[in-house]
Amino acid sequence: MVINIPRPRKRRRIGCRPQFQNFGPHGPNCNKEIINLKIEEYESIRLMDLKNLDQSACAELMGIGRSTFQRIYKEARGKIADSIVNGKRLIIETEDFDHPGGKGHCHRHFQDNNQDN
Template sequence: MARPRKRRRVCGLPNHKVFGPVNSNYGGESIILSVEEYEVIRLIDLEGLEQTECAERMDVARSTVQRMYSEAKRKVADSIVNGKMLRIEGGDYILCEIDRDKCIPCNRGGHRHRRGRG
């Protein structure tokens, strides 16, 4: 039996979840970026964390962060270069609530968690 997948800690959901071509007649392929992949990009590229720091905040191994980051960058590049819709949805994560003063590992919320499957 395979080991159960460890949930990743995510400190907030994105405010905007769909990106893509401005053409209102778009009917092409969409790319799905999971909430965890979004969080990795946010932490590394926006907040400037190293992969090790990102792994600590998300409560996973550095190799997991590296794998998610590589996949997320590939998806974003495919969306930009090939003009595909990018949707942020789904995943298997633990969400820290928005009480940002109480979450010690990520400084973004208390530890009342909810399932984030979609």
């Protein structure tokens, strides 16, 4: 009998915790659905669209392969589009992650943003 054991998930390096984690419409007629954006998806958008880095540079900074980065980025864009077009609330999940300057947090924002959780 052959048992296929999946490879353990590689931790992604994230440059910084998001300063804001909850986005969306409000009011009596807004869509109540919630979309969860993973911290790695947030980081892919931050690096590609805000920092204007290419996919190879983004993948290297996150400690993953380029094809993995491409998949994460595509998923993030789809979620953001769904949120904007369909008026769904977008919440960024801030699970444990690796920061290049130290495991699990961003030195610049960690204390400020951790108080909100």
